[in-house]
Amino acid sequence: MQPAPFKLERCFARHEFSAQYLLSASDCESLTLSELLGLADERSLALWRELKLGYTESAGHPLLREAVARLYETITPEQVMIAAPEELIFLAMNTVLRPGDHVITIFPAYQSLYEIARSLGCEVTPWQCQATANGWSLDLDQLERCRTARTRLLVVNFPHNPTGFLPTPSELEAIIAWSRRHDLLLFSDEMYRFLEYDPAARLPAVCDRYEKGISLAGLSKSFALAGLRLGWLATREQALLHACLTLKDYTTICNSAPGEILGLMALHARERIWARNLAIIRANRQHAESFCRVHGGRWRWLAPAAGSVAFPEWRGDGSSEEFCRKLLAAKSVMAVPGSMFDFPGNHIRLGLGRKNFAEALQRVEEYLRGT
Numbered sequence: 001m002q003p004a005p006f007k008l009e010r011c012f013a014r015h016e017f018s019a020q021y022l023l024s025a026s027d028c029e030s031l032t033l034s035e036l037l038g039l040a041d042e043r044s045l046a047l048w049r050e051l052k053l054g055y056t057e058s059a060g061h062p063l064l065r066e067a068v069a070r071l072y073e074t075i076t077p078e079q080v081m082i083a084a085p086e087e088l089i090f091l092a093m094n095t096v097l098r099p100g101d102h103v104i105t106i107f108p109a110y111q112s113l114y115e116i117a118r119s120l121g122c123e124v125t126p127w128q129c130q131a132t133a134n135g136w137s138l139d140l141d142q143l144e145r146c147r148t149a150r151t152r153l154l155v156v157n158f159p160h161n162p163t164g165f166l167p168t169p170s171e172l173e174a175i176i177a178w179s180r181r182h183d184l185l186l187f188s189d190e191m192y193r194f195l196e197y198d199p200a201a202r203l204p205a206v207c208d209r210y211e212k213g214i215s216l217a218g219l220s221k222s223f224a225l226a227g228l229r230l231g232w233l234a235t236r237e238q239a240l241l242h243a244c245l246t247l248k249d250y251t252t253i254c255n256s257a258p259g260e261i262l263g264l265m266a267l268h269a270r271e272r273i274w275a276r277n278l279a280i281i282r283a284n285r286q287h288a289e290s291f292c293r294v295h296g297g298r299w300r301w302l303a304p305a306a307g308s309v310a311f312p313e314w315r316g317d318g319s320s321e322e323f324c325r326k327l328l329a330a331k332s333v334m335a336v337p338g339s340m341f342d343f344p345g346n347h348i349r350l351g352l353g354r355k356n357f358a359e360a361l362q363r364v365e366e367y368l369r370g371t
Contacts, residue, residue, distance in 0.1 A: 001094075003119035006111050008340045015334045021360035023327075024336035026161055026309050028195075028224040028277040028353035036225070036262060039269035047261050058245055058253060060232070061260040067267040068232050071217070073208045075234045081241050082255055082263075083248060085191060085218040085231030090116060091244040091251065092214060092233060096185055097122050102150040104143065106157050108311075108341035113155050113189060123150070129163050131313070135303040136165035140174055147182065154179055157189035158203055159196065162341060162349040163311040164304020166196065172203050176210045186213045191231070192307035194222040194274050197282060201306065207234045214240065221308060223266045224277055224353075228259045277353060281308050284352040288312070291361050295368060308353035311338070313346055317371075320346040330370075331363040 016022060040048070047063075059065065060082025069077045083091065089112045097103065099121030105114040107126030114124045125146045129136045143154075156175065159166045167175070179186040188206035196202045206213035218231025235241060266273060288310055292301035298316035314320040320337035327333050338347035351357070 001116070001119040003112075003115045006115070007342070008111060008336065011336060011340055015328065019328060019334035020332040021356060021363055022334050022351060022354065023357075023360045023364065024309075024334065024349045025351035025354055026349070027221055027226045027351075028308055029280055029355045030226060031224045031266075031273070033262075036265055036269075039272060040265040041268050044261065044265040044268060047264070048258075051257060051261055053257055056254040056257050056260060058248060059241075060255060061264065064260050064264050064267070065232075067264055068217075068234065071267075071270075072205050072215075072234055074236070075205075075207055079207075079234060079236055079238065079241065081233045081244055082230060082260070083232070083252065084229040085216060085220060086112060087248075087251055088216055088231055088233050088244070089113065089189075091247050092187060092216075092240070093117055093120065094247060095240060095243040096153060100150060101152040102148045103153045103155065104146045104151060105155040106138070106160065108162060108338065108343035109155070109157055110161055110189070111341070113157065113187075117153070122152075123148075127154075129160065129165055131302055135305060136160070136163040136311070138165070138167065138171070140171065140178075143175070143178055151182065151184060153185045153187060155187045155189070156206075157191075159192040159305070159307035161189075161192060161307065162309050162336075162338075162347075163302070164307045164309055166201060166203070166305035166307075169203060172206075173209070176206065176213070179212070180210060184212070185237075186210055188213060188215050190215050190217045191221045192309075193217060194270070195278060195281060195308055196306040197278070197285070205234065207236065211236050219263055219266055221353075222277060223270070223273055225263070225266055228256075228263055228266075230255065230259050230263045277308070280355060280357075281352045284354075284357040285310070287358050287361055288350050288352060291365070298368065302347075304352075308351060310350045310352060311347045312350065314348050315346070316368075320348050324348065326371075327364065327367055331367050333360050333363045333367075 207215035
């Protein structure tokens with residue numbers, strides 16, 4: 001396989017650690033090690049103090065898998081596999097897909113959700129989100145128009161990156177029912193789950209609702225621990241997990257021993273971490289909405305329903321790519337245009353999870369006043 005360069009990640013590699021402000025970061029303000037240790041229970045602290053820095057179990061520490069399983073209604077620890085989120089996408093796609101298969105993918109999307117399938121020789125059809133007066137939406141009827149006799153896999157992502165779209169529970173059930181009717185695997189990227197502005201709107205995990213559902217989640221977004229590089233697959237497709245673990249022997253083999261114990265601490269303190277992150281996101285969402293309304297001639301606000309990102313439309317002079325380049329050069333503020341997601345139009349992703357988001361917007365304000 002030879003995947004195309006990962007546009008978004010190459011962009012971050014160039015600018016993430018040199019720009020003063022990241023306007024488009026998708027994660028939440030990272031917890032410090034001392035903050036996380038301060039949230040830990042005594043059992044986790046004992047594991048931390050006594051930790052041996054050797055190899056770990058390939059599927060993940062048993063206590064960590066138990067803690068992950070408690071996030072779900074039907075999943076057992078044996079139905080959980082721990083690895084880096086990006087690695088899990090790679091393993092799952094390489095396990096379930098073969099050249100000639102057809103894949104339907106929500107669009108725009110994190111590039112690996114569709115690029116790995118393409119690089120494996122699969123045909124990929126985008127199921128495209130639509131901008132509306134009330135934010136973003138998906139046309140459920142389009143799914144059937146996308147399907148072919150070779151369709152093997154449907155890929156979704158809720159809450160959605162980069163738009164912040166969240167379907168209703170009935171819409172999710174319709175997606176699951178459609179997948180079941182056509183006997184498809186349903187891969188659900190749920191990295192932003194638990195960041196719903198209204199917890200009552202939280203969707204059930206796909207792995208709980210569908211016997212052929214595969215839920216991807218992790219600590220990078222809703223747990224504010226991107227540096228741990230820990231995520232998981234949860235599925236009742238036991239043969240798929242076994243195949244992923246077999247392939248993992250050729251990637252990382254096992255996970256970081258310190259990372260797994262720190263991840264266990266986070267899972268035990270999950271409610272406090274989610275509340276902390278949501279407080280930051282809610283405040284920044286208000287800042288972003290007010291900013292777009294004040295500059296309505298140049299920005300169209302498209303309200304996100306959940307998660308730590310939004311995807312408004314740039315309506316000023318020039319393309320969104322040009323705006324982002326000039327903003328970076330003039331104000332050292334990195335912003336990500338929609339082209340990084342292969343998405344047409346002039347959208348720009350805003351990251352709502354960082355504490356200095358309002359300061360970054362002030363830099364944008366200064367830039368706009370000067371143009």
